[in-house]
Amino acid sequence: MRKTKTFSWILLCLLSFSLLLPSLSVVASGKVYHIPLENEVEDGLKAFLQRAFTEAEEEGAKTIILEIHTPGGYVTSAHEIGKIIANSPVEVVAFVNSKALSAGAFLALHAKKIYMVPNATIGAAAIIDSAGNAADEKSNSFWIAAMEAAAESQDRKPIYARAMADKNVDLPENQAPEGQLLTLSAEEALKVGYSNGTVANLNELLETLNLSDTEVVSVEPTFAEKVARFITNPMVVTLLLSIGLFGLVMELFSPGFGFPGLIGLSSFGLFFFGHTVAGFAGYESVVLFIIGLALLIAELFVPGGIIGIIGGALMIISLLFAGESVVHMAYSILIAVFIAIIGMVILMKFFGKNLHVFNKLILRDATTTEEGYVSNVNRVELIGKIGQSITPLRPAGTIIVGNERIDAVSEGSYIEANKKVEVIQVEGSRIIVRETNKGVE
Structure with a gap:
């Protein structure tokens, strides 16, 4: 009787284990996460990729296919995204469809494998400043070294990465015309080991990687992340700060609350929304800005000037720490202040008489002789x-x-x-x- 009971328990355990086998095989095989890396490389993209890579890791993904289509972007953002790719415990495959230029080439070089569509290109990674000119020697040296390090991290020949960032490199195969940056086609990249293969589309890539039977999870940026990507663009940041400062200055020097104040607050609201969604600004920055604004308004009713100075300082500090880089935010604030001042001067000079809001800012009553006013008796x-x-x-x-x-x-x-x-x-x-x-x- 005891033997029969023992045998029944063994049979039950084997049956339960057999039922678990399908689910275990799914976990073992994992999933493929398809993540797009499109448009300009900037801070908003970094926030999206951070979320996507974290989700892939938490879900036990086997492979991440990073579909790259970008003309490049900002160096600081590229470095941060490069760290995300390099530190991922999940294997990353770069799928260049159809260009990985500048910062895009830098990011593709961090992937374990690179595949390209037939008409794709990779390279042309010289660093330029905000005015579109070649960067200084120090910045160039740093970027060239970073390109070489990215190539070496995946056992690729660094000379080609250097040639992508330095037009003075002499390549033995003469892939690039003299004095020009290296840009590789899909065929050329395959030849020099900067591509693992050429595929027509994502499905063919999955077949090449023996992942055609694996579940593919496509991750797309949310609406809030798309808005954040737009708002955190340095050019848009400067524009929002300029409009915000211009609106608040006009509102603070005119009685009541009107259209300029609404526009100013809306601009600052969009700024903090985008940077909060992107993960750069915390709620403490928003609270600090509100306190600073309240103190600035209080200065209109409390004489002395100290309250206004403290309020303005708090607002600037909140903006500085709301961005990813304090230095970049400082530049944006300085440019915004300059633009706001120029805007005020232009409006007051050319449109002041026709704009109702300036009637509150400028004293237009004059004690003229025509109006019956004289400074003294004219004998x-x-x-x-x-x-x-x-x-x-x-x-x-x-x-x-x-x-x-x-x-x-x-x-x-x-x-x-x-x-x-x-x-x-x-x-x-x-x-x-x-x-x-x-x-x-």
């Missing part, structure tokens, strides 16, 4: 009157006309006291006289 009725000098005029002195003592100046010559004078001109409070022989009127 034009004295012209032609004859009087007598009470004191010598050298050229200023005092005369008497009728029974009225008047301060006057001579026409230019010296006039002694007790001489007859004639009022010849009146310029506001300035009475001009000359000596005369006419009788007193």
